[in-house]
Amino acid sequence: MKRLNDFRMNMGRDELVPIMIGGMGVDISSADLALEAARLGGVGHISDAMIKTVTDRRYKTKYVKAKQALYKYQPGTDDKSNVQFDMGHLAEATRLHVESTMSRKQGSGRIFINCMEKLTMNAPKETLKVRMASALDAGIDGITLAAGLHLGSFALIEDHPRFRDAKLGIIVSSLRALQLFIKKNSRLNRLPDYVVVEGPLAGGHLGFGMDWAQYDLATIVAEILAYMKAENLNIPVIPAGGIFTGSDAVRFMEMGASGVQVATRFTVTKECGLPDDIKQEYFKATEDDIEVNEISPTGYPMRMIKSSPGIGDGIRPNCEAYGYLLDANGKCAYVSAYNREVLANPEAKRISVKDKTCLCTHMRNFDIWTCGHLTARLKDTTLRHADGSYQLLSAQHVFEDYQFSTNGQVKLPDAEALPN
Numbered sequence: 001m002k003r004l005n006d007f008r009m010n011m012g013r014d015e016l017v018p019i020m021i022g023g024m025g026v027d028i029s030s031a032d033l034a035l036e037a038a039r040l041g042g043v044g045h046i047s048d049a050m051i052k053t054v055t056d057r058r059y060k061t062k063y064v065k066a067k068q069a070l071y072k073y074q075p076g077t078d079d080k081s082n083v084q085f086d087m088g089h090l091a092e093a094t095r096l097h098v099e100s101t102m103s104r105k106q107g108s109g110r111i112f113i114n115c116m117e118k119l120t121m122n123a124p125k126e127t128l129k130v131r132m133a134s135a136l137d138a139g140i141d142g143i144t145l146a147a148g149l150h151l152g153s154f155a156l157i158e159d160h161p162r163f164r165d166a167k168l169g170i171i172v173s174s175l176r177a178l179q180l181f182i183k184k185n186s187r188l189n190r191l192p193d194y195v196v197v198e199g200p201l202a203g204g205h206l207g208f209g210m211d212w213a214q215y216d217l218a219t220i221v222a223e224i225l226a227y228m229k230a231e232n233l234n235i236p237v238i239p240a241g242g243i244f245t246g247s248d249a250v251r252f253m254e255m256g257a258s259g260v261q262v263a264t265r266f267t268v269t270k271e272c273g274l275p276d277d278i279k280q281e282y283f284k285a286t287e288d289d290i291e292v293n294e295i296s297p298t299g300y301p302m303r304m305i306k307s308s309p310g311i312g313d314g315i316r317p318n319c320e321a322y323g324y325l326l327d328a329n330g331k332c333a334y335v336s337a338y339n340r341e342v343l344a345n346p347e348a349k350r351i352s353v354k355d356k357t358c359l360c361t362h363m364r365n366f367d368i369w370t371c372g373h374l375t376a377r378l379k380d381t382t383l384r385h386a387d388g389s390y391q392l393l394s395a396q397h398v399f400e401d402y403q404f405s406t407n408g409q410v411k412l413p414d415a416e417a418l419p420n
């Protein structure tokens with residue numbers, strides 16, 4: 001019986017352990033987590049979602065305060081087009097996070113950065129260009145373009161000196177999205193170095209509608225592999241979403257995948273950026289506690305734990321400080337929903353907004369608990385302490401469990417004493 005470690009992920013000249021830990025925004029896939037994946041010979045991701053918040057927290061910068069000081073909150077207006085990002089600060093923050101991470105890198109693996117197109121940041125093209133170029137300047141090994149079709153994203157950095165040497169990958173959820181990407185980028189003579197195929201069981205935003213349950217990752221991967229073969233394309237295909245054990249991964253490798261991207265099992269590791277009390281919520285969640293809803297202002301369905309404090313909350317938007325989801329016209333669906341509720345309830349001290357959530361503020365505060373479909377199985381991957389809490393895992397333990405397990409088994413950790 002094969003183990004995942006019997007395979008290797010070839011990407012250019014790199015020969016990697018075929019495990020990629022997926023990007024998890026607002027510092028859930030922390031530098032520490034990504035560094036462990038690289039040390040163990042795989043690929044880890046940091047994320048540039050809300051990068052200024054991340055650097056303020058991690059490196060004691062003051063970017064958020066500086067932005068907020070420039071703009072005054074204007075009640076009732078849906079138009080935030082004046083609230084612009086300072087490109088110099090954006091570049092500095094990205095550079096700081098990437099350089100600091102890369103300077104600590106050990107081992108033969110790689111560290112990529114997850115860049116979501118849907119973080120439109122009030123100037124989609126200009127900000128994405130700065131984000132990608134600064135990450136390349138700072139020495140990132142690769143960029144994974146997520147949450148969008150990315151039809152023009154490669155072109156934004158075609159003049160960058162590292163355009164052809166850094167690894168550039170895309171995330172797609174259908175063959176059609178991949179075909180569109182390849183067609184639109186043909187002029188650049190630059191194919192992606194890898195394609196992550198994300199199915200409907202993934203965490204975060206989904207590349208499907210609310211009919212996500214009708215799709216199946218293995219079917220989409222098979223279609224994409226057949227297309228690659230027919231077109232003589234040699235691009236590593238990396239399935240993601242609901243790959244919970246090493247044996248699940250081996251099934252995809254035997255189909256012809258080059259590696260797998262996984263995330264949910266790492267949300268309960270010590271290195272993961274979620275606060276420890278929230279990791280316990282992930283352990284506790286049952287199948288019934290998880291839903292896919294449409295409250296993200298991005299317009300994509302998102303999977304989350306139903307008891308996330310941010311669901312239904314009517315917090316005042318703070319685009320002046322954050323504003324990562326403002327579109328090219330300075331609009332965000334949450335701002336409009338919030339203003340509608342304030343207008344409808346003029347006397348209320350606290351309002352509730354049910355149809356949208358203030359994703360910036362709530363992801364910053366870890367109040368939207370996005371998760372993969374198989375989160376309910378996390379409790380079976382560890383031991384329980386006498387006080388009812390679950391033992392956190394090390395990233396190395398989970399990584400090696402994917403690498404070496406057989407027969408769908410999950411290896412439990414050695415018992416540890418409760419921390420004081």
Ligand SMILES: Cc1cc2nc3c(=O)[nH]c(=O)nc-3n(C[C@H](O)[C@H](O)[C@H](O)COP(=O)(O)O)c2cc1C
Nearest residue numbers: 022023024025146202203204241242262263264372
């Ligand atoms: C907590 C969490 C946050 C995520 N955030 C992002 C993100 O910011 N960008 C992204 O491209 N994918 C995101 N994802 C998706 C993962 O990178 C990954 O592709 C997917 O969850 C893999 O499936 P699995 O969680 O079942 O292993 C997130 C997943 C989780 C669990």
